Amino acid sequence: MSTTTKVSRQDIRKIIFDNYNETDVRFSNDEIMAHLNEQNSYREMELDVLDFEDVLLEMEGSGMLRPIAQNFNTRYYRLWGPLEQTNCKTCGRPTYFASSEEGKKCPHCNAKL
Numbered sequence: 001m002s003t004t005t006k007v008s009r010q011d012i013r014k015i016i017f018d019n020y021n022e023t024d025v026r027f028s029n030d031e032i033m034a035h036l037n038e039q040n041s042y043r044e045m046e047l048d049v050l051d052f053e054d055v056l057l058e059m060e061g062s063g064m065l066r067p068i069a070q071n072f073n074t075r076y077y078r079l080w081g082p083l084e085q086t087n088c089k090t091c092g093r094p095t096y097f098a099s100s101e102e103g104k105k106c107p108h109c110n111a112k113l
């Protein structure tokens with residue numbers, strides 16, 4: 001089901017959790033990219049927003065991201081519900097999902113959550 005991408009889903013979820021975790025806050029793929037670029041490993045990749053478009057589309061599909069506007073390659077979102085940090089019962093590592101999301105799987109060990 002999931003495609004391989006340069007950008008980790010977990011890193012994007014963590015950025016949203018840390019910076020935009022309220023349903024009335026609007027944020028864009030450009031802003032997410034700016035946060036990714038604060039990490040050396042991503043800055044060296046010279047990312048384009050299209051490099052993680054598939055990840056954001058998947059997050060729309062799961063019921064996490066609510067697309068609200070688009071201007072060329074810039075997409076604006078809100079959250080349907082806040083993300084919650086919980087530790088996976090199988091591997092014990094942190095995950096960030098909205099309670100309403102469907103098909104939740106641990107990004108570390110792939111266990112169903």
Ligand SMILES: [Zn+2]
Pocket residue numbers: 088089090091092093106107108109110111
């Ligand atoms: Zn796990």
